[in-house]
Amino acid sequence: MCAGALVQARVPRLVYGASDPKAGAAGGVVDVLRDPRFNHVVEVVGGVREAECGALLREFFAGLRG
DSSP: OHHHHHHHTTOSEEEOSSOOTTTOTBTTSOBGGGOTTSSOOOEEEOOTTHHHHHHHHHHHHHHHHO
């Protein structure tokens, strides 16, 4: 859903830290943002401070699980 919104809004670049290999649409399960069939292709820069971002996400979701 977020990847589709980026394409529709014609956002020029996405920069993210931690990827989601199980459900991601920016190079995880699918690559919506680089698909030439859409009317806009988003430049993707991934892995920025990946270790720190991944740790924050793991801590956040561990807290939700209790």
